Amino acid sequence: MSGTLTGTHFLTGNDAAAEGAIAAGCRFFAGYPITPSTEVAERISMRFPQVGGSYIQMEDEIASMVAILGASWAGVKSMTSTSGPGFSLMQENLGLGAMIETPTVIVNVQRGSPSTGLPTNVGQGEVMQARWGSHGDYEIIAVSPNSPQECFDLLIKAFNFSEQYRVPTVVLMDECTSHMSEKVVIPEEKDLEIINRKKPTVSPEKYLPFKPDKDMIPPMAVAGDGYKIHVTGLTHNEKGYPVMSAECHEPLVRRLCDKIRNNADKIIMIEEEKTDDAEVIIISFGSVSRSAKTAYKKAREQGIKAGFLRLITIWPFPEKRIEELAKRVKGFVVAEINYGQVVYEVERCSKGKAKIAHVALMGGRLHTPEEIFKGIKEVVK
């Protein structure tokens, strides 16, 4: 049963994200209502019966996160959508998803935080939580759209990443991108690039569910395929059996991290403008990048060699590119709606070679271009 919406539409970011998920082949959604992400769930609950998908509203976000893992292990592409408090509840089983290498997608629409914070207003405070929220060492992928069009496009990318690398993938939206309405152009279904997980090619007797191929990713059999797999959140060997030893733990955790780190170049997406000759580059992501773009253009008008860099992929972080640029710019302006998250990464990658101005905002509203412009002045003065 197909049912991808095609053509040109006027959509909110949340609706576009829901359509992107459907186009990517997602057919299972488990979630719990929470502002400002609820419209993703509402649209999915309306659309899924038309395309043969299953929408289930769980008792909380813990259950939602676990249910999408279960569905993925039944062979169905799955997702959830949530916001800060719900994202916190999901962390335990986001870690399980990373440990048992489960393809699935989590849309997190960031609002003003911490705690209940500002449910109906914008924030960008979950950058570090997306990376480090569950206990232990693991890697996830996180992407961040800045328009309804990109909400559609990046949902497809997120599903492709999660299927290709067998990893939970986070779409870090924010309240502004989720609630703004813009033109969204959706291509024909045949023109979409859709990636599906690798399946085992050997018989059940020979199959080792956690033995990676050369690309570090194991082919994935699911429940009902006849492979009689065992899957555990405990440290496990290639058979999937628990082994309580440092010898088994070391290569497993290394591989869970390295399968993402070693493929960072293929996962990282950034948008750059006028960075070639820039003395100062504004680094931003999500809705803030729209103010940042106006700010850098204003600086250019005033003869300041400013450039623009937007993180589309946030995790893995574009370390190499920031390091390269740090060597030849005077400084970076980091604009984000939090009290310092991406700025620490920029500092780490700059290795002391560039001046850094942090334009922080605690949440509740977007930066004005003027506020970001002040950061530019600070770097070039």
Next chain:
Amino acid sequence: MNRDIRDIEDRCMYMAESHPLDEYLRQDRLPHIWCTGCGCGEILTAYIESIIELKIDPDKVAVVSGIGCIGRAAGYLKFDSFHTTHGRPIPFATGLKVANPKLDVTVISGDGDLFAIGGNHIIHAARRNIEMLIICSNNFTYGMTGGQFSPTTPVDAFTTTTPYGNCEKPFNLPDLMAAAGATYVARWTSLHVRRLKDSIKEALMRKGLRFIEVLTPCPTGFGKRNKLGSAIDTAKYYQDHMVIKHDADTREVGLEDPRADFIVGKFVDIEKETYLEAKERIRSREVKK
């Protein structure tokens, strides 16, 4: 030669090379971790025998467990099996079943996993009437962590975290599950191996959310602190004190007093539209429009 040793040698000569349940167990995972006298093995045997006797396609069976002693059951069973996080087997099983309704999904877990940390999930799964069988091994304690009090520990009982006695009241599991909407509710003990197997078979043939509580001795973690003796003593206690009373009012089957007679049997066996049936009915209504 010492007579005992010779006896053992004689017996070894006749030791069977295989066990009838071998093909349903991950033999390379054995021996299991369970203590002598633990009832988890009886549950495992009863479950496998039920699958065999009902001729259920093993390729379509999925077993999900949480964390705890009985949580290791998933790892010994040669079906698609998932050992999830503490308290979360039910939402995981919900995802499996809703995404692929052809799977025969069973959750095997313990009293702490299902009713403390997972308490919210189990009542909502029962409310939805999701198609799955839940087998709860109730040993009145957290065995894996060394014997702390759980939501089923009787008042006054001694555990490592109630060194002066437990002041909390226990859940009456059959009553809780019946009230939450389960369509099949039974209680047996690990002594009742045949009745337990018959009950699992019956429950596997039903639809909706089915729940079987199995009382199991934990001589290591719970028994010794409460002077319950060995596992044999507990089994004897089960034999002497259990009263089979089918269709008993679930309000009257609580286990508040560990030294009183207790009721076992099948308490609920009703038919009710399941989650997936309701979903399909509503979907087809929309499509007809």
